[in-house]
Amino acid sequence: MIILFPICLLFCFRVVKQYKRAVILRFGRIRSVSPAGPGIIWVVPCTDNIELIDLRTQSFNLLPQEILTKDLVTITVDAVVYFHVLKPLNCLLNVQSYKHATELLAVTILRNILGQYTLTDLLTNRESISQAVRKEIDKGTMEWGIEVERVEIKDVILPYELQKALAAEAEGTRIAKAKIIEAEGEIKAAENLRDASKVILEKPQTMLLRYLQTLNYIAAQQSTTIFFPFPIDIPDQQK
Template sequence: MRSGGRQQPNWKLDDERRQRLTTSSDQIFPMAADNYRPGNYMHERSHTGAHQDYDIGLCGYILLVLSYVIILLTFPFSLTVCLKVVQEYERAVMFRLGRILGGAKGPGLFIIVPCVDAYTKVDLRTVTFDVPPQEILTKDSVTVAVDAVVYFRVFDPVISITNVEDAPKSTQLLAATSLRNVLGTKSLQEILSDRESIAQTMQAALDEGTECWGVRVERVEVKDVRLPVQLQRAMAAEAEAAREARAKVIAAEGEQKASRALKDAADVIMQSPTALQLRYLQTLTTIASEKNSTIVFPIPVMKMMIELDIPSYLETQL
């Protein structure tokens, strides 16, 4: 679109994004909502025309003309100062006499005018930082120390420079506060077992808070949950008692099954006296294989040996 024969600047944010950013900025900067809002700023820029045509004042025009004269007089040496390079993963936000000059520049080569232009490079790559351990009182009144790691990146270089002084540091401080707020509503059991849902809740809260800074939180991970030493001992004792109880239950169930099997075997053996005698002999064989010096014969076996005249047979053999 053109207004008065002048081309309007091509801003990346659509009307819906601008409205959302304006609302978020009002919540964060209520004291300066009228003078420092992305929506007002963009609206003001859209009525001033191209970046060369906004009113910079008489002194500004004088400085701009002098800068061009110096560039021409020192050409081609001035190219070393005027030409700048932005990497593929970076964007440059330019200021001319304190005002933003168009949108973000890059990647590639761009030109600045010395003395009147300044620029700031913004890294668009994903950045990580560790949230320091936070002392948190859970919903069930247990004090724990929790730390996390946050992955974020800048999605709009312009508002990341104009809306906040230090976007990475502000994101880090907001992450520490969000971690305390989210975990303060959880019990200890939920913190230990539902880390994934906690990370998703924290990511949503951070992403909503940092959107007006041009920052998008991509991922949050809860790293470690440190419990007090006394609580660790109590939980270890509770776990040990639970394991012992389960072991006793398993042993009792095994004895019950063994008793039933033994009862069934006894019922079968009692129906056949010969089977009982064979069982006695099998037991004696097992005892003899262990090289015991004393062997105790059951009474029915002794009776059977007398009936078979086994002692006389042994004497004849000796």
């Protein structure tokens, strides 16, 4: 015993890293020093059992879920959840596997909440919906000592037929807007022509200038020979 005692002392000291905490169970019961660490901790071999809990932020991807929205559209949604351990004792004593339990709870709450929104709300209010999902998951994991930091909806996959219908609807909307803009341009052009006709009526000599400008424009576009009667009736300046 005298020879082996110094060697046994080496097994009585354990080092716990900064980002972990040690939950020590002696004969199956939690020791009062738990959670222990970081640094060097004292344990008794053969009687103490150590469970190390990681306090860093952890994440997991939710498998793509087929969800029926409020307006009866079937979509596929996948998301990612970020969480960390807030109370090491609770996550060890109150739940068998805190990470797996959090993942199952996140899937259930995600399906329930997204089913309350229409497709349009889901596509336009993704950030607010993610916050609502995070709060609901956090309520369920509070007793496990888990705090949910973020829930991000990565992608919303629509059926192919629905994508074609939305594309056709968007194209029709763009065509309608283009026709409205074209009609507004016609109205403005008509108003400008009306104002121009008033000016021509007041000073008829402007018609001759406009006529010559039109001939110049036509000649500049392509090689063209234009014949017009000469002399031209020049409006009287005194009229």
